[in-house]
Amino acid sequence: MPTELQVEERVFGGEHHSGRTARPLWTAMKRGMLGRCPHCGEGKLFRAFVKTVDKCDHCGEQLYHHRADDLPAYLVVVIVGHIVLGAFMGVEATSTLSTWQHIAIWVPLTIILAVVLLQPVKGAVIGLQWAFYMHGFGGDEDLIESHPEA
Numbered sequence: 001m002p003t004e005l006q007v008e009e010r011v012f013g014g015e016h017h018s019g020r021t022a023r024p025l026w027t028a029m030k031r032g033m034l035g036r037c038p039h040c041g042e043g044k045l046f047r048a049f050v051k052t053v054d055k056c057d058h059c060g061e062q063l064y065h066h067r068a069d070d071l072p073a074y075l076v077v078v079i080v081g082h083i084v085l086g087a088f089m090g091v092e093a094t095s096t097l098s099t100w101q102h103i104a105i106w107v108p109l110t111i112i113l114a115v116v117l118l119q120p121v122k123g124a125v126i127g128l129q130w131a132f133y134m135h136g137f138g139g140d141e142d143l144i145e146s147h148p149e150a
Helices: 004-012 025-033 071-094 099-131
Strands: none
Touching: 025 099, 071 099
16 A cells, blocks of 8 residues: 555656656646647647547657546636636726627637637646646556545
8 A cells, every 4th residue: 555655746747855866847738738749749739629639649648537527627727717808897997898899809709719628728738737747647557536425
């Protein structure tokens, strides 16, 4: 049974105390944002809009076990919300547009920004997980803790 310290090292790896080589965080996230493998930067990360490939065609890095889940969508909501709300407030303060004109501007802009940002943000999250050896990227399976009352 691994000790608590060994479990922590396996989850957060890449630091000097874990014995693993540190992976370049910003490079991996940038590669992911560009839709490339976080390991080599050559192979494709996505086979469809937000469906990842199982493994990199170029270097063979296994990518199927990532756990991006809903984080990219939450991050996109925060980013788009700040952009659209700030722009809306700026336009509202400097012009006299009607409600329908605002709707015609901000609804499509919100939808377009959300769709455009979803794939790059998901790629960045996968790159972050790869850089930190999270969720199987370090060769170990995630440990599932049982609930104390179960």
